Amino acid sequence: MHRKNMVEDVFCLSAQRGNTVFYRNCEESNVLSDIVVAHPTSIAMIRTWPYVLIMDTTYKTNNYNMPLLEDVGMTLTGKNFTLAIAFMCNEHATTYKWVLQ
Numbered sequence: 001m002h003r004k005n006m007v008e009d010v011f012c013l014s015a016q017r018g019n020t021v022f023y024r025n026c027e028e029s030n031v032l033s034d035i036v037v038a039h040p041t042s043i044a045m046i047r048t049w050p051y052v053l054i055m056d057t058t059y060k061t062n063n064y065n066m067p068l069l070e071d072v073g074m075t076l077t078g079k080n081f082t083l084a085i086a087f088m089c090n091e092h093a094t095t096y097k098w099v100l101q
Contacts, residue, residue, distance in 0.1 A: 010037065010087060023035045033089040036084050036085070042083050045081055045083075051073060051074060052073055052083060053072050053073055054072040055100075068086070068088075071085075
C-alpha cells in the first residue's frame with residue numbers, strides 16, 4: 001500500500017504495533033499532518049506519575065524536515081521513560097498546544 005507521506009507511514013506502523021495514536025489532518029489538504037504516538041505502558045505510567053520532566057524538540061534535523069517532539073516522564077524512583085513522541089508540521093504555539101493536550 002502506498003501512502004502519501006511519512007506521517008501516514010508512522011501512523012499505520014504505530015497502530016499495527018498496538019500503540020496509542022493521536023493525529024490530525026491539515027485543514028487545507030486533508031492530509032495527515034501531525035501525529036502523537038504513545039505506548040500503552042507509557043500512558044499508564046504517566047497516569048501513575050503525572051509529571052513530565054523534559055520536552056525536547058529537534059528542529060528539521062530528520063530526513064523529513066519536521067520537528068520531532070519527545071516527552072519524557074520520571075518515576076518516583078528516578079527512572080526516566082518516554083511518554084510520547086510527536087511529528088509536527090510546524091512549531092507554532094497552536095501545534096504545541098494540540099500535541100500536549
